[in-house]
Amino acid sequence: AQSVAQPEDQVNVAEGNPLTVKCTYSVSGNPYLFWYVQYPNRGLQFLLKYITGDNLVKGSYGFEAEFNKSQTSFHLKKPSALVSDSALYFCAVRPSGAGSYQLTFGKGTKLSVIP
Amino acid sequence: NAGVTQTPKFQVLKTGQSMTLQCAQDMNHEYMSWYRQDPGMGLRLIHYSVGAGITDQGEVPNGYNVSRSTTEDFPLRLLSAAPSQTSVYFCASSQSTLRQGTPKETQYFGPGTRLLVL
Secondary structure: OOEEEOOOOEEEEEOOOOEEEOOEEEOOOOEEEEEEEEOOOOOEEEEEEEOOOOOEEEOHHHOEEEEEOOOOEEEEEEOOOOHHHOEEEEEEEEEOOOOOOOOEEOOOEEEEEEO | OOOEEEEOOEEEEOOOOOEEEEEEEOOOOOEEEEEEEEOOOEEEEEEEEEEOOEEEEOOOOOOEEEOOOOOOEOOEEEOOOOHHHOEEEEEEEEEEEEEOOEEEEEEEEOOOEEEEEO
C-alpha cells in the first residue's frame, strides 16, 4: 500500500526567508509525486509534479521540489516566501504507469508566512 | 473548457436523508474520482472510475455509491446520510498519455462541495 507522510502539521517562516515543506512517501515501484495548495474555503490547486526526468521540478508561483529516490522524499521549496504563500499544502503519490490513478495524500502542512 | 464542475457548493442534510453530489468534466478524461477532506486527515479516496461503466472502491467507500454512465459525469450518492459524512467532497479527473515516449499526466480538481449532516 502506498502512503505519504508530511511530518510537520505547521511551518512558520518569515517573509523573504526560504521555505521548505517536507514530504516522504512509500509506493511500490516508481512514484508519480504531486504537490497541491489549498487556500481557505477553496479547492486544490496543482503546484507541480514529478513523473520522470530531472529530479528538480519547477512549478507554479516560484515553487520547486526535489525528488530524492534514496530518501524517498519530495520536499517542496521556495527561495523567498511571500505572505500570500500562506495556505495548506498537500503532497500526494501514486504508482507510475497506466491503470494506477489513485492518489494517496498526506495530511497536509499549514504554511504561515509572517510579515 | 469549464474543467471539473461540482454541484451543489454547499448542502445541509438531516440524518437519514439521501442526496447526489454532481461532478462533470469536459476534458474527455477517462479517470475520475471522489475524495473527502476532513481536518487533519488530508484527502481520502472514496470511489473512482477508469472509464464509462467501470467503477471501483477507494479507501473509504462505505455509505456512498457511484455510477459512470458517461465519460463526462460521475455522481456520488449518499444513500442514508450520517453525521460522520459531514465533510468537504472533491471530485477530480485525470488523464495519462505518452508523448514521444515520455509520460504526461494532467489532473484537475473541482471546487468542492461542503456537506453538513445534522
